[in-house]
Amino acid sequence: MFFCKQHLTGVNAERGAGQPAGGSVPGGAAGNGACLSVGSKLCSLWVRASFVAKATAFLESHVQRLMQLLLQIATKDPLNPIKQDVKKGKLRYVANVFPHKGYIWNYGAIPQTWEDPGHKDENTGCCGDNDPIDVCEIGSKVCSRGEVIKVKVLGTLALIDEGETDWKIIAINIEDPEAENYNDINDVRRMKPGYLEATVDWFRRYKVPDGKPENQFAFNGEFKDKDFAVNVIKSTHEHWKALIAKKTDGGEISCTNLTVSGSPFCCSQECAKATVDAAPPCKAANPIPPEVDRWFYYQKN
Numbered sequence: 001m002f003f004c005k006q007h008l009t010g011v012n013a014e015r016g017a018g019q020p021a022g023g024s025v026p027g028g029a030a031g032n033g034a035c036l037s038v039g040s041k042l043c044s045l046w047v048r049a050s051f052v053a054k055a056t057a058f059l060e061s062h063v064q065r066l067m068q069l070l071l072q073i074a075t076k077d078p079l080n081p082i083k084q085d086v087k088k089g090k091l092r093y094v095a096n097v098f099p100h101k102g103y104i105w106n107y108g109a110i111p112q113t114w115e116d117p118g119h120k121d122e123n124t125g126c127c128g129d130n131d132p133i134d135v136c137e138i139g140s141k142v143c144s145r146g147e148v149i150k151v152k153v154l155g156t157l158a159l160i161d162e163g164e165t166d167w168k169i170i171a172i173n174i175e176d177p178e179a180e181n182y183n184d185i186n187d188v189r190r191m192k193p194g195y196l197e198a199t200v201d202w203f204r205r206y207k208v209p210d211g212k213p214e215n216q217f218a219f220n221g222e223f224k225d226k227d228f229a230v231n232v233i234k235s236t237h238e239h240w241k242a243l244i245a246k247k248t249d250g251g252e253i254s255c256t257n258l259t260v261s262g263s264p265f266c267c268s269q270e271c272a273k274a275t276v277d278a279a280p281p282c283k284a285a286n287p288i289p290p291e292v293d294r295w296f297y298y299q300k301n
């Protein structure tokens, strides 16, 4: 019933896409925007992976567990590279909110999904956050940046982030040695005690060090099961299909792609290569500022 594991090899970090130089990861990899290449062919991370609308999905990982770089798919840049977020001219890092250290899962997105900011979610009463849907992958392996893995969908959490619907899918890598033991959200509760509670706590407080209020949740912060999560993925996939077909106006979003036949945004390899060649070259990674190591302590409400 599963598709073959599909790894996209060779993240092309030779060229950035207009971001200030900076960001660094252990090992010294550059933090500039990176487009994805499969062999010698370019593609968009948002569009590339096949979509599976059953209980499995592809995850594009952009943040490794324990990492603090705040990376994301740059939806407004041509070919949607992974880039470190920049706020007020400064590279963004996620804070260590005690007892959490960086991200506590592999964090990524499901390609070919979009949380439509013009669509009010019937469950949350809030519109989408204008991004592909996010995934917390709970397996034991720390994924590489840009790695595409196949995951089992287990459940979902409905975060309301600054008034926007921001679904978090909970999933496990199907290659994980324990994957067969995980089939629904209750298996996580049973076999990884405290992990779901820590996940809610993480999302509730991760922006507090930036001076923001605690985030809210629909369903009182309760996780929904696998079937519910699959329906959320399906509906965000429908929103993405409307976006890529230009049936919905995506505003500043770049829908340029190489693989969706019939999409008015579909372009040739030559055109994509010209876009990448025109981007500024990748510079050396900046060192991580020492204040990123700081811990933040809060009284829980």
Ligand SMILES: [Mg+2]
Pocket (backbone or CB within 6 Å): 129, 131, 132, 133, 134, 166, 167
């Ligand atoms: Mg999101």
